[in-house]
Amino acid sequence: MSTAFRFGYITLMGRPNVGKSTLINRLVGKKISITSHRPQTTRHRILGIKTTEDSQIVFVDTPGFHKKRGKAINRTINRTAVASTQGVDVLVLVIESMGWQAPDSDVLNTVTGTSTPVILAINKVDRIRNKEQLLPLIEQARQFFDFNEIIPVSAKTGYNVDRFLDTVKLYLPSGDAGFPIDQLTDRGxxxxxxxxxxxxxxxxxxxxxxxxxxxxxxxxxxxxxxxxxxxxxxxxxxxxxxxxxxxxxxxxxxxxxxxxxxxxxxxxxxxxxxxxxxxxxxxxxxxxxxxxxxxxxxxx
Ligand SMILES: Nc1nc2c(ncn2[C@@H]2O[C@H](COP(=O)(O)OP(=O)(O)OP(=O)(O)O)[C@@H](O)[C@H]2O)c(=O)[nH]1
Ligand SMILES: [Mg+2]
CATH class of the missing domain: 3.30.300.20 (K homology (KH) domain)
Known part of the structure; x- marks a missing residue:
């Protein structure tokens, strides 16, 4: 009998520009989701599929959630962001290493009371010189929410991304792969x-x-x-x-x-x-x- 293969969905949520799409591309190993320094680059829900020997993880890239409502497209983008946090196995809140901002709390508020595990990814750690500088941010984050894990990463350099993958995997249920093993995204x-x-x-x-x-x-x-x-x-x-x-x-x-x-x-x-x-x-x-x-x- 084979050991338990894990399969599940993990949504990356976060305010605009924190690096969700860059992280998905790094995790999947190919650029499937576009990135830019402008907020709300991503407008759709896009799946990035990572298949390893013992798991298939479907990462869900989401548009950056922002409070300002604006035009129909902004409302649609926000609805897509929030809808993508439902019915998944794990939620990952992505923030920047430079500090917690009020819009990070706005994103967290969209999943208040969730029973889904929530992991905090502190991205862009290449932007800080000394990793000890992260300790106050980690402390602060713990006070805001009881995160299941807090993991510093750099989507840009790949720092700690393997550890991130190994950690999030543990939160997935056992199950067979839902996609062909060579498929990287649901998008054509x-x-x-x-x-x-x-x-x-x-x-x-x-x-x-x-x-x-x-x-x-x-x-x-x-x-x-x-x-x-x-x-x-x-x-x-x-x-x-x-x-x-x-x-x-x-x-x-x-x-x-x-x-x-x-x-x-x-x-x-x-x-x-x-x-x-x-x-x-x-x-x-x-x-x-x-x-x-x-x-x-x-x-x-
Ligand atoms: N220094 C540094 N820059 C990063 C890192 N990850 C992403 N970036 C940069 O941050 C900017 C935003 O990255 P995206 O991946 O487009 O961010 P996003 O969260 O998907 O943004 P939206 O789709 O607009 O919500 C880009 O200029 C990236 O190159 C990182 O680990 N370190
Ligand atoms: Mg994006």
Whole structure:
């Protein structure tokens, strides 16, 4: 008889920008979820699947929860974040090593009274020189909540990520793998390709503009050695269109170049990417547009 194989779901929750998606990518060993220094980069629930000899752990990446309500898209993103904390085996609250902030408590408040084990991951410990500096933060965190475990990590360098994995695994029930062992995510190539283009909007556009954009993948053909992708960048206003395109098309070109690099790495083949910009006024506050872009699928 085989020893107990473990299978279960672990949600990474946290305020925007603490490094949830970077941590998922590190855990899975491949970039499946986009990251940027801007808050609310992640807009969907994305599964990252880690299969080891004795377990299959399904990590659930969630959008950063923030209290401000804003447009329909912000409400949908928050609902997705909260819905993703339900029905899982373990919750991991991700915070930054630089200190506990009020929005960390807001996230914790969304799971008040939960009977699910809650583990605290203190991320970005590469940002502090001396690990002893963490002790006051750990003490403070203990007073806020009775965490089952507190584990410092760096998603960026990989510090302590193996120990994190070994520890969280112990909280999973025994059970057979729920996914094929070579599957890394529940998301298809089309979704991830559109996300890689959106990542560049988040990384390359200034101020509020990334929040007023979305990506629609129009076409995707796989021609063996080369993948051909056509994507449309949705913007909210005609004035945004000019900014995204830039002087003599330079901005859009740069977005395309960087997105293509990521896509080629992800798909393992040459990519031909065509980008167009389209004005869809008010899309971010329009439920039908959000449905068309798949923003409500995570809530079904
Ligand atoms: N120094 C350092 N930076 C990190 C680490 N982990 C993530 N980052 C950076 O923090 C920023 C946010 O990372 P993300 O992974 O996009 O954060 P997130 O929590 O998924 O953010 P949202 O999707 O917006 O909620 C990026 O610039 C990352 O490169 C880390 O361990 N150390
Ligand atoms: Mg994210």
């Amino acid at each position: 190539e089309r979704f991830i390709c559109a996300e890689f283009v959106r990542e560049q909007l988040f990384r390359q556009l200034g101020q509020e503009l990334p929040y007023a954009t979305a990506i629609e993948l129009i076409d995707y053909y796989d021609r063996g050695k080369i993948a051909v992708l056509q994507a449309q960048v949705w913007v909210d206003k005609p004035s945004h269109k000019g900014i995204v395109i830039g002087k003599q098309g330079q901005r859009l070109k740069q977005i395309g170049i960087e997105a293509r690099k990521q896509l080629e790495r992800f798909l393992g083949k040459q990519v031909h990417l065509e980008l167009r910009v389209k004005v869809r006024s008010g899309w971010a506050d329009n439920q039908a547009a959000l449905n068309a872009l798949g923003y409500n699928e995570d809530l079904k």
